[in-house]
Amino acid sequence: EARPPRCSGCGALLQTEDPGRTGYVPEAALSREPVICQRCFRIKNYNEASTVSLDQDEFLRLLSGIGEKDALVIHIVDLFDFEGSLISGLQRFVGSNPVILAVNKCDLLPKVTNWNRLRNWVQQRAKELGLRTAEIILCSAKRNQGFDRLLDTVSALRGSRDVYVVGATNVGKSTLINRLISDYSDLEQELTVSRYPGTTLGTVSIPLDDGHFIVDTPGIVYPWRYSELVDRRDLDAVMPSQPLKPASYQLNEGQTLFFGALGRFDFVQGPHQSFTCHISGSLKIHRTKLERADSLYAEHRGGLLTPPQGEAAAKLPEWQRHEFRIPKGSRSDVFISGLGWIKVNSQEGAVVAVHVPKGIKVLVRPSLI
Numbered sequence: 028e029a030r031p032p033r034c035s036g037c038g039a040l041l042q043t044e045d046p047g048r049t050g051y052v053p054e055a056a057l058s059r060e061p062v063i064c065q066r067c068f069r070i071k072n073y074n075e076a077s078t079v080s081l082d083q084d085e086f087l088r089l090l091s092g093i094g095e096k097d098a099l100v101i102h103i104v105d106l107f108d109f110e111g112s113l114i115s116g117l118q119r120f121v122g123s124n125p126v127i128l129a130v131n132k133c134d135l136l137p138k139v140t141n142w143n144r145l146r147n148w149v150q151q152r153a154k155e156l157g158l159r160t161a162e163i164i165l166c167s168a169k170r171n172q173g174f175d176r177l178l179d180t181v182s183a184l185r186g187s188r189d190v191y192v193v194g195a196t197n198v199g200k201s202t203l204i205n206r207l208i209s210d211y212s213d214l215e216q217e218l219t220v221s222r223y224p225g226t227t228l229g230t231v232s233i234p235l236d237d238g239h240f241i242v243d244t245p246g247i248v249y250p251w252r253y254s255e256l257v258d259r260r261d262l263d264a265v266m267p268s269q270p271l272k273p274a275s276y277q278l279n280e281g282q283t284l285f286f287g288a289l290g291r292f293d294f295v296q297g298p299h300q301s302f303t304c305h306i307s308g309s310l311k312i313h314r315t316k317l318e319r320a321d322s323l324y325a326e327h328r329g330g331l332l333t334p335p336q337g338e339a340a341a342k343l344p345e346w347q348r349h350e351f352r353i354p355k356g357s358r359s360d361v362f363i364s365g366l367g368w369i370k371v372n373s374q375e376g377a378v379v380a381v382h383v384p385k386g387i388k389v390l391v392r393p394s395l396i
């Protein structure tokens with residue numbers, strides 16, 4: 028029986044198992060003709076983008092066509108998880124096409140943030156990570172900030188190009204797409220998701236009123252982020268929903284901070300100094316002695332140390348230790364992808380170590396704020 032296995036909208040392989048992945052279609056909708064995946068269905072009928080995800084390799088394959096096209100690329104990243112959500116391989120694929128870097132979730136930073144300094148930081152950091160940006164827009168999908176500037180920039184740079192929107196999962200891409208749809212497409216007309224034989228799989232081309240397209244790509248799954256590791260329930264504790272309230276700890280060497288049962292920060296060596304945690308307010312920080320840390324974790328994860336609660340704590344991958352030497356006189360963040368960062372204001376230098384589930388990205392960077 029020759030049922031077409033692909034969505035007639037975006038071309039993704041159809042599947043009925045996982046609503047979060049490309050090509051998902053509910054069992055019941057398989058009998059519709061032509062068969063269309065849920066994501067295309069929603070865009071077509073409700074003008075509403077939804078989140079589907081794709082692995083890194085598949086994603087880069089999908090992107091590989093953009094370089095030959097005349098495109099404007101909007102790369103949306105999560106400011107709270109900057110290094111975890113930046114697509115560092117992007118430059119290779121986009122070729123000479125301009126990239127607008129939309130830095131979302133700016134509402135999470137304290138109100139007193141120096142935004143010019145932040146913009147410079149982003150530009151510098153993106154460059155270090157290999158991405159040239161035509162423009163950097165600080166925005167908040169949640170507070171509806173920065174979007175007017177983003178749309179102005181898109182209009183200025185778009186010319187007659189199609190607009191590709193790329194990003195990791197959970198960065199706020201659907202919100203952005205929906206905003207682009209409402210600004211650029213003619214809502215009097217029904218949106219059509221057309222079929223483009225041979226176009227890259229999993230992308231949805233949304234026609235605009237000028238004959239060009241917004242191309243929504245699936246969100247990339249980066250396995251090194253906490254948001255991909257913890258379950259839904261714990262995601263609320265890990266991803267901050269309120270502006271960060273930095274919490275400073277004056278530590279002596281040989282002291283440790285636990286972030287629930289999700290991770291741990293050791294002050295291994297150096298003079299008494301201050302460490303400022305920028306993590307979600309709903310994550311409990313527990314201070315203890317380094318020499319007690321291993322046994323505390325073994326006995327109390329999922330109990331005194333939560334989240335995760337109970338059994339779920341034991342299901343996380345085994346912890347891996349990352350040690351860093353923070354140079355004298357530097358202003359550095361010890362960054363943990365998806366969990367936040369610890370700012371080290373080090374006059375005298377320090378040796379610190381981070382313990383997190385194996386695979387989580389940890390690095391030291393110049394401090395963000």
Ligand code: GDP
Nearest residue numbers: 078131132167168169196197198199200201202
């Ligand atoms: P997508 O997976 O990239 O499409 O992202 P979503 O639009 O589904 O958003 C992912 C998560 O981030 C949701 O929990 C949103 O509430 C949250 N989120 C999106 N935009 C913002 C923002 O500007 N600020 C904050 N604080 N959270 C946001």
